[in-house]
Amino acid sequence: xxxxxxxxxxxxxxxxxxxxxxxxxxxxxxxxxxxxxxxxxxxxxxxxxxxxxxxxxxxxxxxxxxxxxxxxxxxxxxxxxxxxxxxxxxxxxxxxxxxxxxxxxxxxxxxxxxxxxxxxxxxxxxxxxxxxx
Amino acid sequence: xxxxxxxxxxxxxxxxxxxxxxxxxxxxxxxxxxxxxxxxxxxxxxxxxxxxxxxxxxxxxxxxxxxxxxxxxxxxxxxxxxxxxxxxxxxxxxxxxxxxxxxxxxxxxxxxxxxxxxxxxxxxxxxxxxxxxxxxxxxxxxxxxxxxxxxxxxxxxxxxxxxxxxxxxxxxxxxxxxxxxxxxxxxxxxxxxxxxxxxxxxxxxxxxxxxxxxxxxxxxxxxxxxxxxxxxxxxxxxxxxxxxxxxxxxxxxxxxxxxxxxxxxxxxxxxxxxxxxxxxxxxxxxxxxxxxxxxxxxxxxxxxxxxxxxxxxxxxxxxxxxxxxxxxxxxxxxxxxxxxxxxxxxxxxxxxxxxxxxxxxxxxxxxxxxxxxxxxxxxxxxxxxxxxxxxxxxxxxxxxxxxxxxxxxxxxxxxxxxxxxxxxxxxxxxxxxxxxxxxxxxxxxxxxxxxxxxxxxxxxxxxxxxxxxxxxxxxxxxxxxxxxxxxxxxxxxxxxxxxxxxxxxxxxxxxxxxxxxxxxxxxxxxxxxxxxxxxxxxxxxxxxxxxxxxxxxxxxxxxxxxxxxxxxxxxxxxxxxxxxxxxxxxxxxxxxxxxxxxxxxxxxxxxxxxxxxxxxxxx
Numbered sequence: 001x002x003x004x005x006x007x008x009x010x011x012x013x014x015x016x017x018x019x020x021x022x023x024x025x026x027x028x029x030x031x032x033x034x035x036x037x038x039x040x041x042x043x044x045x046x047x048x049x050x051x052x053x054x055x056x057x058x059x060x061x062x063x064x065x066x067x068x069x070x071x072x073x074x075x076x077x078x079x080x081x082x083x084x085x086x087x088x089x090x091x092x093x094x095x096x097x098x099x100x101x102x103x104x105x106x107x108x109x110x111x112x113x114x115x116x117x118x119x120x121x122x123x124x125x126x127x128x129x130x131x132x133x
Numbered sequence: 134x135x136x137x138x139x140x141x142x143x144x145x146x147x148x149x150x151x152x153x154x155x156x157x158x159x160x161x162x163x164x165x166x167x168x169x170x171x172x173x174x175x176x177x178x179x180x181x182x183x184x185x186x187x188x189x190x191x192x193x194x195x196x197x198x199x200x201x202x203x204x205x206x207x208x209x210x211x212x213x214x215x216x217x218x219x220x221x222x223x224x225x226x227x228x229x230x231x232x233x234x235x236x237x238x239x240x241x242x243x244x245x246x247x248x249x250x251x252x253x254x255x256x257x258x259x260x261x262x263x264x265x266x267x268x269x270x271x272x273x274x275x276x277x278x279x280x281x282x283x284x285x286x287x288x289x290x291x292x293x294x295x296x297x298x299x300x301x302x303x304x305x306x307x308x309x310x311x312x313x314x315x316x317x318x319x320x321x322x323x324x325x326x327x328x329x330x331x332x333x334x335x336x337x338x339x340x341x342x343x344x345x346x347x348x349x350x351x352x353x354x355x356x357x358x359x360x361x362x363x364x365x366x367x368x369x370x371x372x373x374x375x376x377x378x379x380x381x382x383x384x385x386x387x388x389x390x391x392x393x394x395x396x397x398x399x400x401x402x403x404x405x406x407x408x409x410x411x412x413x414x415x416x417x418x419x420x421x422x423x424x425x426x427x428x429x430x431x432x433x434x435x436x437x438x439x440x441x442x443x444x445x446x447x448x449x450x451x452x453x454x455x456x457x458x459x460x461x462x463x464x465x466x467x468x469x470x471x472x473x474x475x476x477x478x479x480x481x482x483x484x485x486x487x488x489x490x491x492x493x494x495x496x497x498x499x500x501x502x503x504x505x506x507x508x509x510x511x512x513x514x515x516x517x518x519x520x521x522x523x524x525x526x527x528x529x530x531x532x533x534x535x536x537x538x539x540x541x542x543x544x545x546x547x548x549x550x551x552x553x554x555x556x557x558x559x560x561x562x563x564x565x566x567x568x569x570x571x572x573x574x575x576x577x578x579x580x581x582x583x584x585x586x587x588x589x590x591x592x593x594x595x596x597x598x599x600x601x602x603x604x605x606x607x608x609x610x611x612x613x614x615x616x617x618x619x620x621x622x623x624x625x626x627x628x629x630x631x632x633x634x635x636x637x638x639x640x641x642x643x644x645x646x647x648x649x650x651x652x653x654x655x656x657x658x659x660x661x662x663x664x665x666x667x668x669x670x671x672x673x674x675x676x677x678x679x680x681x682x683x684x685x686x687x688x689x690x691x692x693x694x695x696x697x698x699x700x701x702x703x704x705x706x707x708x709x710x711x712x713x714x715x716x717x718x719x720x721x722x723x724x725x726x727x728x729x730x731x732x733x734x735x736x737x738x739x740x741x742x743x744x745x746x747x748x749x750x751x752x
Binding site: 020023097117122 | 550554560699
């Protein structure tokens with residue numbers, strides 16, 4: 001498995017943030033990682049990428065329940081600008097929810113490639129297509 | 134007089150066959166015992182006036198009436214009369230009574246009568262020994278045979294009866310097949326239950342000249358009774374004595390059966406409408422008259438002895454809220470011929486509020502013009518109350534279910550987010566090489582356990598809230614409660630330099646569970662302070678008043694506001710926060726919504742970003 005260049009994590013939980021970074025980098029899933037503390041911060045980054053220069057992430061790990069802009073709202077906003085990127089960015093919803101309604105709702109978005117239930121571990125990161133070879 | 138009455142009491146006097154004597158002064162009557170023998174009755178059955186009358190055909194009793202006999206013998210010393218006595222088998226036996234006046238008083242009235250009686254049934258039953266039956270003219274004969282009625286002709290003097298052939302036919306006999314005497318008619322053919330009526334009506338016709346027309350049952354050859362309508366007319370002689378009576382019978386069995394089945398149906402309909410609480414009504418548009426069935430009156434609780442009200446009055450039974458709807462439906466039926474079916478509230482004559490369902494449809498004449506409206510009204514109060522109760526229960530169940538789902542969500546998301554973190558962190562225990570990382574890991578574990586216990590205590594608070602609903606409600610002064618809450622959050626108030634204004638003059642207190650009101654005020658005030666605008670002193674205004682008979686409490690702030698378009702549905706959910714850089718836990722509004730719901734109170738919110746938020750509670 002070759003590490004990807006950049007992974008984008010959108011999650012308001014800073015404990016999760018710190019350790020997910022350690023997991024992804026130390027286990028060689030990626031070379032660099034950017035973390036945004038809510039949907040709006042994440043969206044603003046992508047929105048600026050459309051006009052300006054910057055690294056387009058290879059993968060987005062998205063939480064659902066966040067203040068200011070939650071995961072669902074991010075998905076709605078993101079779908080409006082995704083065509084402006086030269087490559088398709090897979091999005092995985094990473095949530096502590098085991099509510100089937102949330103899983104169904106996530107599947108309803110064509111941008112969403114999968115739903116991972118927290119905690120994020122080495123094993124369940126293997127669900128992600130990029131890391132399967 | 135006494136000397137003459139003496140032989141009266143002589144013994145053996147009554148052994149003379151066929152003798153009778155009547156002392157009108159003492160109204161003492163004696164008769165030979167032979168009368169009992171003729172009638173096959175035990176000896177001494179008839180032995181005075183009372184026992185005689187008991188065996189006398191009622192039409193003949195007048196001939197034994199004291200006053201009649203007195204008048205009859207005023208100018209005549211002798212008289213004769215035919216009477217009918219019942220024998221042991223219940224058949225008439227004819228007797229000829231001959232009498233004479235033996236003694237008169239000073240006013241010439243008879244005071245002692247004596248005479249004989251002769252059994253003449255043989256003669257009566259053998260009419261060939263009597264004058265021939267009436268001869269009708271040919272045209273009459275044709276008519277008599279042609280019409281669908283049986284004709285009868287009764288000679289009262291000889292007590293002979295003639296029937297037209299149709300009469301026989303109606304009863305299923307060949308002409309002349311049976312004995313047509315009055316005895317046979319009255320004692321064999323006439324239904325037991327009709328005897329008294331016929332007796333009375335014939336008597337009234339013969340002696341009071343009232344019209345004779347009635348419905349009777351006659352025994353047919355087949356052994357069953359058929360219904361006939363019979364009428365007749367008597368002929369009187371110069372002295373006013375009836376000598377003849379003639380009339381007809383018409384078969385009305387079908388009509389009677391039809392009528393009785395109609396009555397039966399009407400009875401069934403009435404009974405079932407009573408049971409089903411359905412009533413019928415009709416409005417005649419031409420006369421504006423209203424018809425109500427008994428059940429309709431019962432639904433209205435309208436006294437059945439009063440006259441049905443007018444159309445305008447009938448509408449008054451619908452309270453204002455439903456009157457317009459019913460009137461509109463009614464008018465549309467008249468104008469467009471549209472049937473209607475409405476359910477609404479209704480106020481009975483006794484001012485009881487019930488639910489009714491009213492169904493109406495137009496009534497057309499032969500030209501297709503609407504001439505009335507006809508329909509039913511049903512008392513659906515019980516059903517409606519059940520339905521409303523069910524709706525309420527459903528709403529409660531729905532609310533409870535929503536709460537349960539919310540709880541499932543809390544467990545699914547909030548507890549799991551902490552345990553998930555804990556699990557993730559613990560996966561790194563072996564891999565933390567640096568002291569820095571090890572310290573961080575430990576700090577994080579502490580932090581997670583703190584968050585976990587906080588969430589658990591919040592869940593506990595929700596459960597406590599649920600159980601507090603059992604606490605007694607008391608009268609709480611808004612002022613006192615505000616003072617209490619202010620002292621509890623004093624540090625927050627001082628740190629933020631918040632200003633709190635209140636106006637509870639319009640409504641000073643509320644009847645509520647103190648723990649809930651305290652929690653509601655605490656949470657709303659801390660929210661107002663927490664979500665204040667930076668650089669602006671929070672200003673919070675509380676006021677109370679009464680609106681539509683309900684107590685209102687309003688809490689207004691000048692904080693950052695909430696984008697309601699986005700967050701309207703999340704506002705009162707658990708662990709939804711809407712602001713960056715705050716310590717909002719998304720729990721306070723969830724908790725107070727829970728408390729208000731439990732009490733059946735309502736909370737509304739108005740907000741504008743950067744201007745402020747207003748919470749309005751309707752207790």
